[in-house]
Amino acid sequence: MAQFLRTMISSKSNFDLQRIGQYTFTQNEETGFDLFLAEGGALGVGGADCFHCHGHAGMQMSDYLFHNNGLDAHFAADPGLAAITGNPLDSGRFKTPTLRNIELTAPYMHDGRFATLEEVIDHYNTGGVISQTIDPFMEAAGGGLFLDDTDKQQVIAFLKTLTDTSFINNPAFSDPH
Numbered sequence: 001m002a003q004f005l006r007t008m009i010s011s012k013s014n015f016d017l018q019r020i021g022q023y024t025f026t027q028n029e030e031t032g033f034d035l036f037l038a039e040g041g042a043l044g045v046g047g048a049d050c051f052h053c054h055g056h057a058g059m060q061m062s063d064y065l066f067h068n069n070g071l072d073a074h075f076a077a078d079p080g081l082a083a084i085t086g087n088p089l090d091s092g093r094f095k096t097p098t099l100r101n102i103e104l105t106a107p108y109m110h111d112g113r114f115a116t117l118e119e120v121i122d123h124y125n126t127g128g129v130i131s132q133t134i135d136p137f138m139e140a141a142g143g144g145l146f147l148d149d150t151d152k153q154q155v156i157a158f159l160k161t162l163t164d165t166s167f168i169n170n171p172a173f174s175d176p177h
Contacts, residue, residue: 070128
């Protein structure tokens with residue numbers, strides 16, 4: 001099983017093809033990528049501030065670490081990593097998922113609270129909820145990113161370039177029954 005799982009590599013999205021010169025981003029996708037990579041909020045240059053946790057080094061689109069991304073202020077009902085470690089400093093921290101094929105993986109967040117990518121972007125654009133364990137990468141916490149509607153749609157256009165339809169439709173990865 002482990003050997004089979006290691007063969008499941010998503011590597012032919014438009015993002016991947018752009019990296020090797022076989023696809024050209026549209027203007028919206030290119031601007032969305034630039035926003036994805038730019039600092040956001042009052043400290044930044046008007047970017048979406050995604051790259052800290054969803055950096056593209058290694059092309060995984062995740063650091064696979066645990067972060068509190070400002071979903072809640074209190075964690076009694078949903079403690080996150082603290083439920084495992086017992087450390088209150090881990091409250092509200094959840095593992096960063098990959099953004100590969102994100103267009104196809106709704107609902108979003110660890111608890112499925114957001115039905116659309118628009119809702120996810122709106123959450124980050126507001127800056128999220130400040131708490132004692134908010135991640136330092138949530139630089140816009142409480143203040144927001146200041147993305148306008150066009151910026152938000154451009155980020156989403158970029159995120160959709162991470163969809164690999166050849167991977168999703170590969171018969172080798174389908175249910176054999």
